[in-house]
Amino acid sequence: MSPAILLSFLLGYFVILIIIAFATSKESSDNSTFFIANRNSKWYLVAFGMIGTALSGVTFISVPGEVGAPSGNQFQYFQFVLGNAVGFLIIATLLLPLYYRMKLTSIYSYIEQRLGFYSYKTAASIFLISRTIGSAFRLYLVVIVLQRFIFDSYGVPFWATVLISLALIWSYTFKGGLKTIIITDTLQTFFLVLSVFLTLYFICDSLNLDIPAAFETVKNSGYAKVFFYENFLGNGFHFSKQFIGGVFVTIAMTGLDQDLMQKNLSMGTIKEAQKNMFTFTGIFVVLNIFFLSVGALLYVYAAKNGIAIPLDHATGSPRTDFLFPEIALNHLAVIPAIVFMLGLTAATFATTDSALTALTTSFCVDFLNLDKGDQTNSKKSVNKRHLVHVCFSLLMFLVILIFNAFNDESVVKGIFKVASYTYGPLLGLYSFGLFVRNRGLHDKLVPFICILSPALCYLLNLYSSELLGGYTFSVELILVNGFITFVGLLLISKKTDQQTRF
Known part of the structure; x- marks a missing residue:
């Protein structure tokens, strides 16, 4: 397909x-609007818009690509999705009531009130680092597709493509923040969902399959195995590892993450926030089934038409992330190509715009205290927020360039591997705050515990086969990380008579 058409x-x-963006921020663009949308968001808009934020371009490209990966992934990712669903339900019933009861703007304010100043700053810093890295990974995925299929044709260097993408995102988020994001994410999620179903239709049409025949083709494709119970010790795809990892990755990356929780906190009541989470969970599970089905049909189509997995320009090795765009943009008709680009753009930018807003909110609230005092919405504080927004855009730009220089594996693997290390300490901090009573914490030592825990996890993961009788970790490593943090916090605490209730 012509790069000019895609660019237009x-x-x-x-x-x-x-x-x-300008329509939604015309009446007000103060900090209260940017941070929490004045707490009057509609739950059904947030529920639908969160789909685009949670799925991202990783789900859109990497998940279908991983179905036929040489490692034999098939539909094993759905085991992880089932764990995600349980994690979302725990968030709705345990964490959301806590956040609403305390009327939080930043969820890390809970840590300040429960554990202390240094614990609070540590939790907020973990989020800033984790979300910057995770969102950069996600944006990187769509940028390499834009580079390969559009900007290479015009001789535009990779760094310029990244900068252009971030500048476009900044242009519609800097003013209205969360109020704008809720509307734009709803629109982008609509495009994402539409593109999934249209893509399935176009692929089935190319393979001359009706709906029952498509179902049978996926079932008999050799890619549809969901549950893996073989070799518990050495198999990273084992059901228990994927399911448990899915539960705790979701709790950490959603429930303890300012990004997705910020949307939930923008509603008027806890009941609306919980309705949002329950609705979102159901849609999330169903859509992932369709993404995996797209993956199976892509590999069937590739085999029928002699299409090999495209090679990475940098490493020269096969890159499953490129199979979907290769087929959609070079082997199907113009309309399917546009539909694909629509879905990819909507998925990835819905994630990145939301992340930039959450990063800006967390830094402004947790480090600059812009939600406190009479000057919250003053011109000076709004200008500070604008500067922070620009700085995080530039930071994400640098992270993407670094990742591009060293990445040689599927992005979906990279994101959850990083999450196991960076989000683990948040699990430990919140677990200690929620479940430990009558113990005073040596607050100044908390940052060291939260650095030591991922380091120990890294070493444990590196030598797990030798130390644990052949056991290899997968995404469940995040639970171990949280447990080590929790034990470390117990060791630097002592009994106290003070009663704490939240």
Whole structure:
């Protein structure tokens, strides 16, 4: 498909988003609007919009690509998704009531009130680092597709493509913040969901399959195995590892993450926030089934038409992340190509715009205290927020360039590997705060515990086969990380008569 057509489509898409941004922030663009949308968001808009934020371009490209990976992944990712669903339910019933009861703007304010100043700053710092890395990984995925299929044709260097993408995102988020994001994410999720179903239709049409035949084709494709129970010690795909990892990765990366929780906190009541989470969970599970089915059909289509997995320009090795864009943009008709680009753009930018807003909110609230005092919405504080927003955009730009220089594996693996190390200490901190009573914490030592825990996890993961009788970790490593942090916090605490209730 012509790069000029794709570029024109991309620019038109962002023009729509920018128009929406100015329309939603016309009446007010103060900090209260940016941080929590004045706490009057509609739960059904947030529930639908969160789908785009949670799925991202990783789900759109990497998950289908991983179905036919040489390691034999098939539908094993759905084991992880089932764990995700349980994690979402725990968030709705345990964490959301706590956040609403305390009327939080930043969820890390809970740590300040429960554990102390240094614990609070540590938790907020973990989020800033984790979300910056995770969002950069996600944006990187769409940028390499844009680079390969659009900007290479114009001789635009990779760094410029990254900068252009971030500048476009900044242009429609800097003013209205969360109030704008809730509307734009709803629109982008609509495009994402539409593109999934249209992509399935176009692939099935190319393979001359109706719906029952498509179902049978996926079932008999050799890619549809969901549950893996073989070799518990050495198999990272084992059901228990994927399911347990899915539960705790979700609790950490959603429930203890300012990004997705910020949307939940923008609603008027806890009942609305819980309705949002329950609805979101159901849609999330169903959509992942369709993404995996797309993956199976892509590999069936590739085998039928002699299409090999594309090679990475940097490493020269096969890159499953590129199979979906390769087929959609080079082997199907113009309309399927546009549909694919629509879904990819919507998925990835819905994640990145939300992350930039959450990063800005956390830094402004947790480190600059812009939610306190009479000057919260003053011109000076709004200008500070704008500067922070720009700085995080530039930081993400640098992280993407670093990742591009060293990455040689599927992005979906990279994100959850990093999450196991960076989000683990948050699990330990919140577990200690929620479940340990009558113990006073040596607050100044908490940052050292939260650095030591990921370091020990890294070493344990590196030598697990030798130390644990052949056992290899997968995403469940995040639970071990949280447990080590929890034990470390117990060791630096002592009994006290003080009663703490939250």
